[in-house]
Amino acid sequence: MRSYSLIAPAKINLYLEIIGSRPDGYHELAMILQSIDLSDQIDIHASSTENIRVYCDHPQVPIDQSNLVYKAAALMAREFPKAFSNFGGVDITIKKHIPVAAGLAGGSSNAAAVLVGMDLLWNLGLTQSELEELGASLGSDVPFCIGGGTAIATGRGEQLSPLQSLDNLHIVLAKYRSLEVSTPWAYKTYRQQFGVNYIQDSEGLAARASAFHSEDMVKAILNKNTENIAQKLHNDLEKVVLPAYPQVWQLRELFASQPGVLGTMMSGSGPSVFAIVESQNQGQIVKERIREAIPDEDLELFVTHTIKHGIKIAQ
Numbered sequence: 001m002r003s004y005s006l007i008a009p010a011k012i013n014l015y016l017e018i019i020g021s022r023p024d025g026y027h028e029l030a031m032i033l034q035s036i037d038l039s040d041q042i043d044i045h046a047s048s049t050e051n052i053r054v055y056c057d058h059p060q061v062p063i064d065q066s067n068l069v070y071k072a073a074a075l076m077a078r079e080f081p082k083a084f085s086n087f088g089g090v091d092i093t094i095k096k097h098i099p100v101a102a103g104l105a106g107g108s109s110n111a112a113a114v115l116v117g118m119d120l121l122w123n124l125g126l127t128q129s130e131l132e133e134l135g136a137s138l139g140s141d142v143p144f145c146i147g148g149g150t151a152i153a154t155g156r157g158e159q160l161s162p163l164q165s166l167d168n169l170h171i172v173l174a175k176y177r178s179l180e181v182s183t184p185w186a187y188k189t190y191r192q193q194f195g196v197n198y199i200q201d202s203e204g205l206a207a208r209a210s211a212f213h214s215e216d217m218v219k220a221i222l223n224k225n226t227e228n229i230a231q232k233l234h235n236d237l238e239k240v241v242l243p244a245y246p247q248v249w250q251l252r253e254l255f256a257s258q259p260g261v262l263g264t265m266m267s268g269s270g271p272s273v274f275a276i277v278e279s280q281n282q283g284q285i286v287k288e289r290i291r292e293a294i295p296d297e298d299l300e301l302f303v304t305h306t307i308k309h310g311i312k313i314a315q
């Protein structure tokens with residue numbers, strides 16, 4: 001086959017705790033990542049040239065070498081030079097539906113789709129853990145995006161322990177289209193303000209990461225207890241992003257005050273905010289209420305749900 005179309009889902013963070021600094025300059029994290037039914041489509045076509053070309057008509061997405069899908073394809077070409085010389089380069093088209101710079105890992109999921117797609121296109125037969133290892137060199141969220149579902153992520157987010165998947169948790173998601181939060185800015189600001197509280201020694205960091213595996217949020221997920229999950233939502237980055245972005249803070253407050261909302265939280269480094277609701281119907285009602293309260297066209301709203309999978313071939 002000369003081309004593949006892949007579904008690349010977004011993720012939300014049900015939990016994000018910053019536990020310390022790492023010698024490589026990244027943060028040591030304890031997170032729970034969850035795929036949602038809001039996806040981009042990535043079409044990959046073997047071009048029989050030496051080029052990697054990226055096509056995307058979304059104004060916020062670069063189509064040059066800075067695009068994560070370009071980086072993913074270039075990595076595959078470097079790692080598998082024989083396949084590259086046999087099959088040639090690729091044309092990659094991104095059909096963007098995931099809000100950009102939103103804390104939803106859109107770029108990471110697109111890169112994960114390219115790794116999976118090129119593995120298929122070049123008949124490499126890589127295992128999921130081999131793909132995850134390649135993904136980790138592109139970005140901390142890329143390994144999770146490959147398999148998706150529900151997982152504990154520690155280290156800088158690349159060390160994954162899959163959990164029993166939470167499918168059909170109903171979600172309302174909101175993002176101001178024109179508002180972008182830089183992930184490096186959020187972590188840097190957090191370090192400046194809260195770095196004194198970090199666990200300093202490597203034993204302490206390892207102990208915290210290991211204790212996290214049996215904490216209440218993990219138990220709530222294992223028990224599929226939606227109310228407990230909603231009550232245990234946590235994101236340390238809210239402490240720096242919400243004060244700097246009052247619009248996001250107001251949005252979160254508005255979600256929290258809606259009947260039928262079980263819990264609400266910013267995802268990743270923001271600025272998207274999501275709410276867990278009881279049913280899809282309730283999700284529609286909450287979405288309409290938020291729309292009435294904030295008629296601003298710049299605010300994008302989605303009713304979605306959690307899913308069990310990461311990258312998959314489009315039907």
Ligand code: ATP
Nearest residue numbers: 067068100101102103104105106107110141183268
């Ligand atoms: P994360 O949650 O992993 O931090 P994010 O959802 O906050 O990611 P992205 O949507 O991945 O952020 O975009 C971050 C920046 O990366 C954007 O400003 C965009 O210019 C750039 N970018 C590079 N490649 C892509 C891509 N394939 N899709 C979206 N943005 C991309």
